Amino acid sequence: MARVITIDPVTRIEGHAKITIQLDDEGMVEDARFHVTQYRGFEKLCEGRPFSEMPSLMARTCGICPVSHLIASAKACDALLAVRVPRTGQLLRKLLNYGQIIQSHALSFFHLSSPDLLLGMDAPPEKRHLFALVESHPTIARDGIALRKFGQQVIERLAGKRIHPAWCVPGGVSEPLDAERRDAILAEIPKAMAIATRTLEWYKKTFRNFSEEIATFANFPSLFMGLVDEDGNLEFTDGKVRVVDSAGNVIADQLDIADYQEFIGEAVEPYSYLKSPYYKPMGYPDGMYRVGPLARLNIADRCNTPRADEEWAEFRELDRRAVLSSFHYHYARLIEIIACLERMEKILRDPDILDPHVRAHAEPNEFEGVGVSEAPRGMLLHHYRIDRNGLVTWANLIIATGHNNLAMNRGVLQAAKHFIRGEKIEEGMLNRVEAVIRCYDPCLSCSTHAIGQMPLEIELVARDGSVLDRVRRD
Numbered sequence: 508m509a510r511v512i513t514i515d516p517v518t519r520i521e522g523h524a525k526i527t528i529q530l531d532d533e534g535m536v537e538d539a540r541f542h543v544t545q546y547r548g549f550e551k552l553c554e555g556r557p558f559s560e561m562p563s564l565m566a567r568t569c570g571i572c573p574v575s576h577l578i579a580s581a582k583a584c585d586a587l588l589a590v591r592v593p594r595t596g597q598l599l600r601k602l603l604n605y606g607q608i609i610q611s612h613a614l615s616f617f618h619l620s621s622p623d624l625l626l627g628m629d630a631p632p633e634k635r636h637l638f639a640l641v642e643s644h645p646t647i648a649r650d651g652i653a654l655r656k657f658g659q660q661v662i663e664r665l666a667g668k669r670i671h672p673a674w675c676v677p678g679g680v681s682e683p684l685d686a687e688r689r690d691a692i693l694a695e696i697p698k699a700m701a702i703a704t705r706t707l708e709w710y711k712k713t714f715r716n717f718s719e720e721i722a723t724f725a726n727f728p729s730l731f732m733g734l735v736d737e738d739g740n741l742e743f744t745d746g747k748v749r750v751v752d753s754a755g756n757v758i759a760d761q762l763d764i765a766d767y768q769e770f771i772g773e774a775v776e777p778y779s780y781l782k783s784p785y786y787k788p789m790g791y792p793d794g795m796y797r798v799g800p801l802a803r804l805n806i807a808d809r810c811n812t813p814r815a816d817e818e819w820a821e822f823r824e825l826d827r828r829a830v831l832s833s834f835h836y837h838y839a840r841l842i843e844i845i846a847c848l849e850r851m852e853k854i855l856r857d858p859d860i861l862d863p864h865v866r867a868h869a870e871p872n873e874f875e876g877v878g879v880s881e882a883p884r885g886m887l888l889h890h891y892r893i894d895r896n897g898l899v900t901w902a903n904l905i906i907a908t909g910h911n912n913l914a915m916n917r918g919v920l921q922a923a924k925h926f927i928r929g930e931k932i933e934e935g936m937l938n939r940v941e942a943v944i945r946c947y948d949p950c951l952s953c954s955t956h957a958i959g960q961m962p963l964e965i966e967l968v969a970r971d972g973s974v975l976d977r978v979r980r981d
């Protein structure tokens with residue numbers, strides 16, 4: 508008789524989701540699905556709101572990544588105004604984004620994934636959290652907490668409030684930076700860089716112990732999508748879209764996000780509220796692509812800062828073409844932290860950074876605007892239409908976790924096929940299936956537009972629909 512396993516809730520990810528594993532008559536894994544099970548319809552809630560309120564309203568769609576929404580939304584509003592943001596305003600938005608990427612990557616790597624890396628995938632679940640590491644691995648645990656705090660303080664120093672800052676506005680930012688806050692951030696960069704450097708050194712000695720996971724954690728050909736600047740360098744905040752295939756060939760470059768509907772399709776699957784975007788020219792589901800740290804390091808020609816470029820060159824040696832295993836999202840995150848720190852320092856030393864002209868003012872000049880930025884988890888797109896009174900009539904958001912939906916599903920299936928034996932859910936197997944999802948660091952809070960952290964479950968199901976085993980974790 509065919510069977511199904513469900514993992515619900517998947518732990519140590521942001522939000523609520525469920526994994527279902529279908530067994531065939533011989534007890535072998537036949538199919539596996541990653542479901543996003545809640546939905547609040549934020550796109551509908553925008554309708555009728557003044558466009559100028561969108562950045563701060565959109566920042567409230569997610570308690571995990573408000574800064575990313577703030578930036579993408581402000582950029583969509585820039586397009587409605589049809590203005591050019593003053594250079595200093597652009598630089599300040601970049602700084603804010605680097606702060607967000609560093610704090611979010613630190614949370615993902617240290618708080619959510621380092622217990623697996625330090626203690627092993629089979630360690631008892633009560634030990635697999637950061638606070639258990641304070642005892643067993645005090646340096647790494649303290650480093651993780653300090654690095655996340657550094658990123659949060661950058662956000663706070665720039666935007667005032669740690670959660671839901673409304674400093675990023677249509678046309679730029681609301682207030683310039685002063686010398687005191689600039690110097691305070693600059694003074695802390697060396698310590699943050701030291702943490703990032705020693706963590707990466709440790710990680711490079713460790714990750715090869717996970718060869719079985721590297722081979723089976725969503726390790727398959729796909730496209731990769733993200734932003735690059737006009738010279739093909741790694742880009743987080745501005746730039747245009749590049750698409751690279753699994754052989755590392757650039758198949759589309761410098762695409763304008765305003766035309767995204769020509770190259771991104773959004774498929775709907777009955778098992779999830781989260782849509783499955785795909786690269787339109789290749790159709791569904793062949794146009795599956797990945798976004799986020801791994802994708803960004805695969806699509807860029809270089810990072811364009813010295814320390815990050817050294818690490819990037821070594822990273823790219825993992826594969827002659829594109830780096831395909833999603834296990835390497837962890838590695839890519841650590842390199843990106845270094846890249847963000849280097850860029851942050853460079854911008855803070857820019858002579859224009861204290862310039863008071865940080866915002867362009869205008870009335871709306873367009874009825875439609877699209878904004879995009881690289882959130883920690885990947886490309887985040889906001890698309891608004893407004894009426895003559897500046898009220899939003901329609902909105903579409905494509906979030907990073909959505910872009911990765913197809914690849915996460917296929918990755919869960921690949922890992923389940925490899926690790927799941929029999930009809931009982933073993934702890935180490937369960938943790939590995941969840942760990943595939945954690946590689947992508949999905950923001951399910953965002954995917955479901957539900958505030959706060961929720962649990963996830965794994966269910967093992969028979970072909971006749973009967974549930975053989977179920978694990979729920981909170």
Ligand code: MG
Pocket residue numbers: 550903904905
């Ligand atoms: Mg949408």
Ligand code: NI
Pocket residue numbers: 569570571572573950951952953954
């Ligand atoms: Ni989010």
